[in-house]
Amino acid sequence: MPGDDAHPPPGWQPPPPGWQPPPAPARPAWGAPPPPGAVPPGMPPGMPPGMLGAAHKPGAIPLRPLGLGDMYDGAFRIIRFNPRATVGSAVLVAAVSMALPVLLTAALTFSVDLTSDGTTDATSGEGLAALGTVGALLVGTLLQALGLVFVTGMVAHVVAAAAVGRRLSLGEAWAATHGSRWRLIGLSVVLGLMGAGMVVAYVAVWVVVVLVAPTALVVAFGVVTVPAFLALLVWWWVRVYYLPVPALMIERTGVLAAIGRGFRLTRQQFWRTLGIGLLTAIITGLAGSFLTIPFTIAAQVLAVAVPASQYLALATVVLTALGSVVQTAFVTPFTAAVTSLQYLDQRMRKEAYDVELMARAGIS
Template identity: 30%
Template sequence: MNDTPGWASPGSSPSDGQGGDAPRPAEPSDEPGTAPKWSPNQPPPAQWSPPTMPGPSGPVPPHTPAPRWGGGAHQGGWGRPPAAKPGVIPLRPLGVGEILDGAVSTLRAHWRTVLGITLTVSVFTQLGDILIQRYVVPAPPQLKPDPTPAEALEQSVESLQASLISLAPTMGLTLIGTFITTALLTMVISRSVLGRPVTLADAWREARPRLPHLLGLVLLLPLMSAAIMAVGLLPGLLLDDSPVGVLLAVVGGIAAAVVIVWLLVRFSLSYSALMLERQGVLAALRRSAKLVQGAWWRIFGILTLTMLLMLLISMIIAIPFSIVALAVDGQGLGGLLAGTPPEFGWPFLIITGIGAVIAASITYPISSGVSVLLYIDQRIRREALDLELARAAGVPGYGSPSPDDTAPRS
């Protein structure tokens, strides 16, 4: 075994860290005129027995310790020493469970600050959505009970247009909520990795200089996605309602969706790079693409798993509130039973809005935490960021932290 710092694989040979001139045991020599160094009478090969010690009932072989192989977190032997953990994650490459656990641990460790941010943002965005849906969005079109094929196609187009119109304000409010929570929660999570306390005032003070750049990035990615989808659908839409046009629109839409997903995963770390590395918009996109390169499928899988978990949590919270809202709002329930578009009143909107606020207050910090911890994990894997984070956190043996080490930077 070599004696360099760190750990060596079990059974390492002298070539693991020793040159050819390293001292070796003396070889037996039977040359004339020299004193033999080893006895010429050697036992047959592979018949050595371990030394024994006298015992009450005969010789007792010595205890053989269990080997410490692999990457376990052992303090001695051949095991890897445990990674420093000044905050919510160990400073080493992370697994999927550790990333999710780190996001949840941030919510638990800084729940006052995190819930203060998410509750405030969720209440304002949900209140705005309720008012827009109540007073701005037009009522859904009335559907005929027995439409002809042409009328059915026309009704489908009208319903799609109404859905897009009603969805646009919600998407705008979602972008606003994403903008604010991303700015503040990124700073909270970066502090929690270092094990440092953080208040809402601290997060705002650190995030405020980056807000104009973050706003540009938050707007750029959805506009880019919309432009790609428009390009994919345009050839089919130009052919009106012909079968070839419909087929072309479907194929173009699927191809555009694949490109959008690929780009969104490729640029998924740009928010963290922009906030924590003080990058511009385009520089943050390039930085994210560089960090994601070679790990696209892993990051896609983690982001997809997170999205499914957040959807499940939202449904678990929203379904009971929706049932209660339907029971309270008899007008909307009557419309559903009659098969006509329901006109929900204030009770339904308020009760479902409360459920949406609770769900968003839980899912916002977890999804933001996964995004930031993925960024940190990729930098640990690519750039040994764990050493810099350990130094910034004041872990013994990594040097003294500088006064401005409040977040990971490039």
């Protein structure tokens, strides 16, 4: 038969002496790690070290629906690889805002005798010290709150860029908010008025009930409406207040459209959003309190050690300002990063936003 070893086909010649078959081609090492410093295919160049990973994770987070661990790990990664645009911006705002009460108290200290004389008169040194300290800190706190509104907007852009492996500097993050800054302030004002309006309306109803209703009805009204009103505030915080800022900044939409966007993204995700938001608030609250403990203790020690000092008010304001700066440096970037990651998570869950992020990262 043709091809049989005993009967080779016509024209067949034996191989020359010493002939060896060629070596089989080497199989590709699919699992071999890339050499140090190499960027895998599909990854954008210039990515920070440590953010290179699988094809579905070009940046700080995996491009898929996120779990709690993914969000917290991503928030810390974003802060670590974008320190100037996150911690740096928060510290800058807090330092500039708190510098005003320090300067005002210093001017008051060196122009008026603030030594305690044992009286509580508002015109006495102790009274002026108290008024000046409280007023200056109030002004500084209001300015800080206004500045931190812009910080949250910047962090939203930093998070969106980090999701595809890009690092934003402080200047780039600030430039990314161009065109949305006034809308961001308007959004903060609208949300603040909404929250304050609900509280004022509820208090007004309470005043009317207390004035016209008998005691038994007042007690019943409180038992029924207080839990209901607290539940309403929680619902409003999650559905209306929580996600509009990243929606406004990343999608560059209007104030009312951003509120509606946050409302739609949290639909059927109320308890999950509430749980992550409350846990984040508890963590940042405890951490912020812990960070300010040394400054609080120092202020109390000074108040006991030198209660009649001319410089006690100034020292108190300086310590309070330092504590506020240190607290803000951690609380604001982390909270804003987690909120922005929740926004991205909801879009990936409901709109397949991960596909768009992969395209931006150059992943086919």
